[in-house]
Amino acid sequence: MMERFIQICHHGAMDGVTGSCHELRLVEGPGILIDCGMFQGGEFSAGGASEEYPEIEFPVAHIKALIITHVHLDHVGRIPYLMAAGFAGPIYCSEPSAALLPLVLEDAVKAALTTDRQLLDKFLTKLISRIAPVPYGQWLEIDTGTHAQLSFKLQPAGHILGSAFVECRVRRCITVADLGPDKVTSPAKIIGTKAPSKKTSVNRDVRILFSGDLGAPYAPLLPAPRSPWRADLLVLESTYGDRLHEGRRARRAKLQEIVETALRDRGVLLIPAFSIGRTQELLYELEDIIHRNRRHFAAAGLPWEELEIILDSPLASRFTTIYRELREFWDREASRRVRAGRHPLSFEQMTVIHRHEDHLSAVDYLKRKARPCVVIAASGMCSGGRIVNYLKALLGDSRTDILFVGYQARGTAGRDIQKYGPHGGYVVIDGKHYDIRARIHTITGYSAHADQRNLVDFVRRMRVSPKEVRLVHGDRHARQALAAVMQEELGQGLRIRVDF
Structure with missing residues (x-):
């Protein structure tokens, strides 16, 4: 049923650790981006974007908002190019990230694009006007212009100051036909009545979680991330999915x-x-x-x-x-x-x-x-x-x-x-x-990243386990190693994807 609600597109960090950029798109058309990062080294996107060619290579007219998990360049470095491509929506982030982001991007633009003070000030003025700080732990709804309700919440990720993982909630009015013939009785359980007719509708939500970069427990300065209650689909980083950190x-x-x-x-x-x-x-x-x-x-x-x-x-x-x-x-x-x-x-x-x-x-x-x-x-x-x-x-x-x-x-x-x-x-x-x-x-x-054990525990500690986990932001060996351990420890019924 999830696929009938949403589509997840990955514009970066699919086969490496840089260029993070993921899109949650509703079936009605609108979408949001989670991060828009720069590629480094020899890494590139499926559309051909790279450190040498950082221009945005995917459509942006339907993108209603950008949510950033933290301000490292591999997660925010392409924001100037996103704005140049026509994106005019808000840039949501945590309150500390709102203070840090202008400094990060000012330095990046000076290094890669221009040192002209007037142009820099013009860019920064536009950028700051788009930044919308969001307190941790509060749901915020995004206007999609459709009947579907899309909201998100930021939770501390423990990676760097201001880092967050993003919980997205999509609510949509669905019918029994949408659920499929094998799910006819499930709406009755939801609303506590007899099995409904094909015209009956019920509000059903889908939870999608984007981990960003998760920090390791007991890291200096920042509290460790806490697992959320539930997720139907988890897009999880795997930078150190093949190793364990020292204490x-x-x-x-x-x-x-x-x-x-x-x-x-x-x-x-x-x-x-x-x-x-x-x-x-x-x-x-x-x-x-x-x-x-x-x-x-x-x-x-x-x-x-x-x-x-x-x-x-x-x-x-x-x-x-x-x-x-x-x-x-x-x-x-x-x-x-x-x-x-x-x-x-x-x-x-x-x-x-x-x-x-x-x-x-x-x-x-x-x-x-x-x-x-x-x-x-x-x-x-x-x-x-x-x-x-x-x-x-x-x-x-x-x-x-x-x-x-x-x-x-x-x-x-x-x-x-x-x-x-x-x-x-x-x-x-x-x-x-x-x-x-x-x-x-x-x-x-x-490393400010969680290791294999931390990543597995992050999923294990959810009260309602995800149906699907997509492993991103990691080299192939790291993704495969993490997938194998998760499959063994969390159950064969969990769908884990390492290729997209």
């Missing part, structure tokens, strides 16, 4: 160990990290490590209290400021630290680099002096941003360490460094070969 205590210990190892030879530890989410989590954990070890040494002659943490990203600095301003959305642990007088996102050992000239000076200084310090810079997949200059300068120095704390998509420099670096290989950046002599480390536990 919070173990990964914090591993982070400390890697920092101490990296500093023994007085070299630099580079951590590529997205400006929003991962950067703030790392700062939070590093502040805690420094606090716990304030009377100990990170390396010979270098007390933890004197270790410099360089945040080289103006955008990350602005996001971190917003994170601090929105403490009401932090979890209990983070709130307790603030009440105890600590400053998890603005501590004494932090140095923030804003100006580009200062960034270039820092890169040159570290190349010549190899001062022991930790540098956090974007982008998280090394596909752009200030981290690229650090990599060019320091990849060939055996005193350098590089720590990956997030997923590296196919076709990105980060994936190549992670794959070939441990074997003394090289990476191509901006058309030039760079030998990798730096030591390479990976901590998957600091």
